[in-house]
Amino acid sequence: MRFQTLLTSCLLSITLVSAASLSGRQVDIETQSLDELYQLALAEGGDLIVRAGGDEKNQQDGLVQAFKTQFPGINLNLTVDLSKYHDGIIDRNLNLTGKAGVDVTHLQTLHDFVRWKQECRLLAYKPAGWEQIDDSIKDVDGAYVGINYFMFANNFATAKTTKEEAPKEFTDYLDPKWKGKIVSTYPNDDDAVLFQFFKVVQAHGWEAIQQFIAQDIQWVRGTATPIAVMSQNNSRAVTFTTGTGFSDGSSGFFQQLPEDDFSHIIIWSQRAAIFETAEHPAAAKLYVNWLLSTERQAASGGWSVRNDVPQQSGLAPLSDFAGKLDPPAFERFMLDRALVERYKLQFEQLLGTAQGLSPLDDDL
Incomplete structure (x- = not known):
């Protein structure tokens, strides 16, 4: 009850304060170096929970190892799970204890x-390099920030097809030659994939979705x-629901990217x-500053969220x-949860509920 009262008070205070006042709140950009933040994190106790x-359980192993190598003595405890499950755990913690x-x-x-x-619930904090990050992917008050770009695009197994033959436009996937050769994540199990299929509906209509489903798709979770799946000895060779x-x-x-039709691509x-309520705020600041450092951004490939870090060699600028x-x-x-839920249920009606174990447990 106490935490609910605090939350009600917080929400009331936000209602009473004008949007202009909130956006004008001053939060200084971090000026301490990674080394200085590292020393503070060690003095704090050296623990960090992310x-x-x-x-996939091992999806962040490379990131964890790189962080621990650069900052020995910091015990990074990082848990990978589906975002839609993480948020539920965090919300329950907040509701039960007031802490995330x-x-x-x-x-x-x-x-x-x-x-x-x-x-x-979030700390107003602006890491070093804040001014180099596009306004569209960061909160004006420093509550959250984009750390990298994810893209789901056309992918194919090089042992099963070629760059020239593999589908690029969405309509290419409707060619009869790809029947039985496509693998796709359930759109009703992942909101990013749902957005891809939502965009396809907007561009090509539900008829194109019906034609796609008729291509004997192997539907998977994750x-x-x-x-x-495409790594295995089977006919599945192409997808657009992964990066x-x-x-x-x-x-x-x-x-590879399409030449014309980007309706099925998401970034x-x-x-x-x-x-x-972070119990290790110094280590948390070290971690976020490291993720956004020019060195880490340059090593991540693709497009950086920082304007002063060039895109991967061979890529045109995102602009x-x-x-x-x-x-x-x-x-x-x-942000339009009613729209998300409406489309999720429409695809569930077409495809049924997502079948199979959590992708973290399916041993694929």
């Missing part, structure tokens, strides 16, 4: 960050699962935030895709 969105039970989170559920800010980055294909997979910036790739569009979709 919840990260993902659908986590220092930092970075998730796909962009609407949660807007709500958590409204509930006064956006990393299509790659695992592998823009590699040279040596990994066995190749990602967004994963948000990160420090909770007001060149204006009208085709629109990162803020996914946030707008996610």
Whole structure:
């Protein structure tokens, strides 16, 4: 009851304060170096608790190892799970104890960050390099910030097809030659994939969705699962509901963009935030500043969220895709929960409920 009273008081105070006043709140940009933040984190005790969105348990192993290598003595405890499950755990912790039970989170559920800010759950904090991050992927008051760009685009197994033959436009997937060769994540199990299919409906109508379903799709849970399926000795060769980055294909997979029709492609910036109740605030600030450092951003590939870090070699600037790739569009979709739920149920009616274990437990 006490925490509910505090939340009610917080929401009331937000209602009474004008939007102009909130956006004018002064939060200084971090001026301490990573080394200085590191020393503060060690003095604090050296622990850090992070919840990260993902659908494979080992998905963030490289990030964890890189952080621990650069900052020995910091015990980074990072848990990977589906974003839609992380937010439920965090909300229950907040409701039961008033504490999030986590220092930092970075998730796909962009609407949660807007709500958590409204509930006064997030620390107002602007990491170093704040001015280099596009306004469209950060909160004006420093409650949350985009840390990297995710993209789901055309991907194919190089052992099963070629760059020239693989589908690029959505309508290419409707060609009879791809029947029985497509794997796709359930749109009614992942909101990012749902947005891809929502955009297809807007561009091509429900008839195109029906034609796609008739292609004998292998429907799976998780956006990393299509790659695992295509790695196997089977006919499944192509997908657009995953991201592998823009590699040279040596990994066995190749990602490519369409030439004209971007209706089935999605790009967004994963948000990160420090909770007001973080028990390790110095370590949390170190972690967020490290994620946004020029060195880390340059090593991530693709497009950086920082304007002063160039895109991966061979890629055109993201600005060149204006009208085709629109990162803020996914946030707008996610904030309209009635629209999200309506389309989720429509696809559930067409496909049935998502079948199978959680992608973290399916051993694929």
